[in-house]
Amino acid sequence: MTQFRAAKGGRIDRSSAIEFEFDGQTYKAHPGDTLASALLANGVHLVGRSFKYHRPRGLLAAGAEEPNALVGVWRDSARYTPNLRATTVEIYPGLKAESQNRSPSLKFDRAGINGLFSRFIGAGFYYKTFMWPKTAWKSLYEPTIREAAGLGRAPTQADPDRYSNRHAHCDVLVVGAGAAGLSAARAAAAAGARVILCDEQAEMGGSLLSDVHTRINGLTASAWVASVLQELKANPRVTLLARTTAFGYFPHNHLGLNEKLTEHVAAPKPDQPRERLWQVRAAEVVLAMGAIERPLVFPGNDLPGILLADAARTYLQRYGVKVGSVVAVVTAHDSAYQTALDLHAAGVKIAVIADTRAEVSGDLAAQAWAAGIRIQHNSTVIGTRGKLRVTGIDLGQVSGSNVQPLESIACDTIIMSGGWTPSVHLHSQSRGKLVWDESLSAYIPGQTAERTRSVGSCRGIFGIAASLADGTKTGAEAAGTTSSITYEVEETRLANTGFIGALPQPGGKPGDKAFVDWQNDVTTKDLALAMREGFESVEHVKRYTTNGMATDQGKTSNMNALAFLAAGLDKPIPAVGLTTFRMPYTPVTFGSFAGYSRGELFDPVRRTAIHDWAQAQGAVFEDVGAWKRARYFPRGNEDMHAAVDRECVAVRQNCGIFDASTLGKIEVVGPDAATFLERLYVNSWANLKVGQSRYGILCREDGFVYDDGIIARLAEDRFHVTTTTGGAARVYAFMEDYLQTEWSDLSVWLTSISEQYSVIALQGPAARRVLEPLVTGVDVSAQALPHMGVVSGFICGIPMRLFRVSFTGELGFEINVPSDYGRAVWEAIYASGQPHGIVPYGTESMHVLRAEKGYIIVGQETDGTMTPDDVGLSWAIGKTKPDFVGKRSLARSSMHAKDRKQLVGLRTQDPKLVLEEGAQIVDSPGQKAPMRLIGHVTSSYHSAVLGHSIALAVVRGGRARVGQTLYVPMPTGDIPVIVTSTVFYDSEGAKLHG
Amino acid sequence: MLLIQCPYCGPRPELEFAYGGQAHIARPLKPADLNDDEWAAFLYMRVNTKGVHAERWRHARGCNRFFNALRDTTTDHFLAVYKTGEARPALNTAGGHS
Known part of the structure; x- marks a missing residue:
């Protein structure tokens, strides 16, 4: 393969070569590569253009924190995913990817001219420009900004894949499967706990997978990982979830996990879900999220070929890829020495190790000296060379507050380390406190708010032995016990040092193009400008400069920005404050959140028993809450107005049939049922005789109309209450509230019967003639069943509650039958109505007919500020009642x-x-x-x-x-x-x- | 999502519950005896506690019963749940996790 593929090493399968495509060009890779490692193996560093200045950008990291290498990946036109980090995209045969934010190509990008204008589009330029002339906004500014805004492009077709959703409970959830996480899971599992262990990467093991030096219990780090995973896999109480990111920590130890199931598969099975959203409720949580290496901030630090030192080691030891041929190392931490030594051993020339520190001691520095690598103390970087790839580094010498140019050194790669920032994201999301640790120059977890514990480097415990011990102790604690597990570890001990902020520059100036936030193109000059303009709060500076507000949420930038700000304001870092960590830890697809709730399953649909009949008749439906209601029944080429006109005339002249099943229906039963309604509704109920009904109005305690409906007295102790369609659930809850919490002295039982009854409204001068032949046991004559009369009987042999009521102003009946018989009774009535010119009518005609009579609809004539009197209904109020809900307010x-x-x-x-x-x-x-x-x-x-x-x-x-x-x-x-x-x-x- | 202890059904996810506002606000037995200010206070005045808040919940998608809870509004931890009509329980000062 290429000169950048190391001769040996790595966890890739060298026996198999696969092809993939990037920006239309075909490259070779091995199974086990990521898109990032495969591109580097082919010598490709330039993978994207930056958001604002369209500067050429390369890979900065090897993991989820990558800010630059955002790519679009697709299988077909419906499966296009933008903004994936190339470092987390696993290679499969035929993978197609493209760079973003460039036009026409990565190497020549027209908008690269933005870089020339960068002094005009610094921090807050949105707030300062585009102000005038006002008319230019629509024609010029908005289209231009829209063109420039956003990253990547959206897929053009609906997502054809399935996304799964699962709930889980466990005793201990461990997030992160590095040294600390694995040992914690192992200790908790040994105690018999039900354990879920999740890790965002394809392989569990974390940094151990790129550690070729450390020995644990006599095994190489990766062999130890394999043995532990084997042991955990064999334990039925342990669930291992690789490719699973814990993205959100919600109250009461409820965590959101996103599992990628097919992203890495060349040809996923069509019935396989693409992702799975886990909602885990954990008794105890152990966070083992590790730490993220901090970049150094110096002029020109964003050229392709400049990356984090540990990323370079990961590419070499895990993927067998050399990041360059001649590498300059800039570091404030010993760990970069190990990388330099590993690269050196792989045949890469180390041009220099420029150390920001005055003194370096320890084994690694000694080994570097011994290997003949030049080490330069008190170093700073005052510039870099190159356009699409770094070609040189300009070093400076720091002496006190003075910086002198030292020399320019040719190189094709710069690796850097500013030390390590503990990943406190989930701890902070759980509302745990963070405390500043001066010796680590880092925020680490303080007091917890949930049942959670942090272990290993995410709480500032560095080193394999220390992490294993910390994980073991804490994992056992989380399982409610102690552990006797110990580990024999041979490793190189590293001092915890680091550098935060911007490297010193000649004259104390910020220097040009010293990037703090790579993804949002924020430089030290932007931060300095914000401070000059009076922004001091870190939250304000963040929003003004957009530092840390990109999709990477500042994983590599927040601490440097904070330190730069603190230095500029002459305050200690903890006095500057900290921005809030929010979910998601890394971006999560909408598909994952939506799960099965799409298409027909997006929202439950309620259909009445008569729905299918109406559909067969060609009804046009409308949504009323979750209900589908027939709006009108067009005939021939009728539009809605023609159909409604015809339906209304038919009801007034002959007879219409209307499906009122969606009405809310509540049965109020018990010896105190009348008293209950008396206290609740504005009307009098005590004097309502059995077999009669009344129009009732329900107010809220503030005196405004809340709902209305017909209430019928079926027996001394039994009322059939109807509510509006939309009010059914809330009126029922309203009733339960008063019954349970205010009037527990009343003996009343409430039952929702909305679903149990179909309601068929039969309205019009011919209604009685249509109904009469079908009913038995009831006399529907005007004398026996006057307006507002109610009677129980049978229709077509089916038990019914028959209301003589009207929402049209015509002679009318509402026939309540058990829903299972709704369709049959409807059809019988419709057949019986044929000689009388019966027509089905929908909600639109219902609205017209009731408006002709001046009948209100709650929510249409009322808006939550209307009293019964406002809508002309004061006649309904029981004037002699001592009290009802809303009465006191109506007296104002x-x-x-x-x-x-x-x-x-x-x-x-x-x-x-x-x-x-x-x-x-x-x-x-x-x-x-x-x-x-x-x-x-x-x-x-x-x-x-x-x-x-x-x-x-x-x-x-x-x-x-x-x-x-x-x-x-x-x-x-x-x-x-x-x-x-x-x-x-x-x-x-x-x-x-x- | 909060995990809420229904005193009748046990721990259930928040999804099953409806929030019912501040607890222990009894409807006056004779509203007519209240002047406008007193009535307005009953209708509208609610505390906005930072700390322990007594509030009502209804297990709307479960047993449908109202109950009361003490919740720390700064942490969302439930410190106690109790049935409607029962007195607000005294807390030991330890508090802690739910």
Whole structure:
């Protein structure tokens, strides 16, 4: 293969070569490679363009913290995933990937010119530019910004894959399977605990997988990992989840885990889910998330070929890839020496180790000296050379606060280490406190808020032996015991040092293009500018400069920004504060969150027993809450208006049948049932006789209308209460609330029967003739069953509750039958109605018919600020009742103010003109904005029966304005309207009582 | 998602519950005897506690019963649950995890 593939080593399968595609070019890789390692093996460092300046960028890291190498990966046009980190994309044969944010190509990018203008588009430029001229916003600024905004492109087709969802419980959840996590899981499992161990990578083992020097119990690190995994796999109480990221820590030890199932597979089985969302409730959590190496901040630190030292070691030891031929090392930590030595051993030339520290001691430095590697103390970097790849490094010499240029050294790669930042993300998400550890120059977990423990380097415990001991002790503790497991470890001990902030520059200036946040293109100059402009709070600086706000959430940038800020403000780091860690730890797909809840399963759909009949008749449905309701039944080429006109006329002249099954229905039963309703509804109920019903109004305690419906007394101790369709659940909860928490003295039982009954409304002058032949045991004559009468009997042999009620103003019945018989009874009535010209009608006609009669719909005529009197229903209030819910509020003087909005009817001069619902109303024409608005239209329809349009409206002092002309201001001009009574049809009610 | 101890059913996920607002606000037995200010206080005035808050929950997708709970609003930890009508329990100061 290429010169960058090491001769030996790594966990890749060298016996097999596979091909993949990047930006249209075919490359070779081995199974076990990531896209990142495979590109590096082919000598490709340039993998992306930066977000703002479109600067050429290479790989910075080898893991999930990678800020630069965002790529789009696809199998086909429906399976395109943008913004994947190349470091976490596993290679499979035929993988296709492309770079992002460049046009036309990575090597030549037109928007690279942004770099020339960088001094004009620094921190906060959004807030300073695009302000004028105002007209340029729509035509110029917005399209340009939209073009430049965002990373990657969205797939153009719906996602064809399945995403699974699973709930799990365990005694101990261990997050991270490095040395600390594995030992913790092992100790907890040994204690008999049910353990879930998850790790974001394809292979468990963490840093041990790229550690070729350490020996644990006489085994190489990777052999020890294999033995532990084998042991854990054999334990039925342990669940191992690789490729699984714990992305969110939610209250009460509820964690969100995202498991990738097929991303790494060349040809996934079609029935296999692509990802699985685990929702784990853990009794105890052990966080073993490790630490992330910190980059160093110096001018030109973002060229391709500049990467983290530990990443270079991972590429070499885990993937068998050399990151370059001539490598300069810049470090503030001993660990980079190990990388330098490993690279040196693999035949890579180490040009220099530039150490920021004044002194270096320890085995590794000695080995480097012995290997003949040049080590330069008191170093800084004052610049880099190269355009699409680094070609040299300009070193400086630090002496006190003075920085002198030292020399320029040619290299094709720079690796750097500023030390290690513990990954406290999940601890912080769990609302645990963070404390500043001066000796580590790092924030580490402090007091916990949940039952959680951090182990190993994510709490500042570094080194394999220390991590194994920490994991063992804590894993056992989490399982409620102690452990006697010990490990014999041979390793090189490293001092915990590091550098945070920006490397010193000549003259104390920030220097050019010293990047702190690679993904959002934030430099030290941006941070310095923010401070000059008066931003001191870290939260404000973050938002102003966007540092740490990219998709990597500042994994490599936050600490350096914080330290730079602290230095600029002359404050200690902990005094500057810390931004908040939020979920998700790494990006999670929408598919994973959606799971099975898509398409038909997105939301439950409620259908009535008569739904299929209506569908077969060609009904057009509308959504009412979760219900599907037939809106109208078009015939031939009818549009909605034609169908509604026909349906309304048929109901008024002959007979219509309407599916009212969605009405909420609650049975209120018990010796105190009447008392309960008496206290709850505004009406009187004690005097309601068995076999009668009444229109009831329910207010909230604040006196405003909450719901309405017909309430029937079936027996002394049994009421059948109906509610609005949308109010069914909340009215039931409202009733339970009063019953359980205020009036526990009442002996009442509430049962929701909404689903148990189909309700068939039969309305129109012919209704009785249609119904009569079908019923037995009941007399439906006007004398025996007057308006608002209720009776139980049989229809087609099916038990029914028959209400003589009307929401149309016509002679009407509502037939309640068990839902299982709803369809059969409906069809029988429909057949019986044929000689009488029966038509099915939908909710739209229902609305018109009720509006013609001035009947309100709660939620349409009311909006949570209307009293019963406002909507003309004060007649319903039981005036002599000592109390009911809302009565005290209705006694407030403001509830009787003359200028309250009151329900009225409106007529337009032009009978064809239908007002817009929601349109505002004023009392004089030609007003200029802001107008004095005195009300609004609540319902508006064309009435075929009346031959003109009608509207209901709420208007200030409306009832005193009947006969007045008001105006509805519209863009086309003022529409004059005349205030009328709310009842447009049969105001004497002759038809109702027929 | 919170894990809530229903006093009737045991621990269940928050998804099954409906929040019921501040606990121990009894509806006045004779609302008519209250002046407007007193009535407004009953209707609208609620505490906004940082710390231990007595509140109502309803096991809406379970037994459908209301109950009361003491929750620390700074940590979301439930310190006690008790049945409607019972007095607010005294807490030992240790608090701790739910």
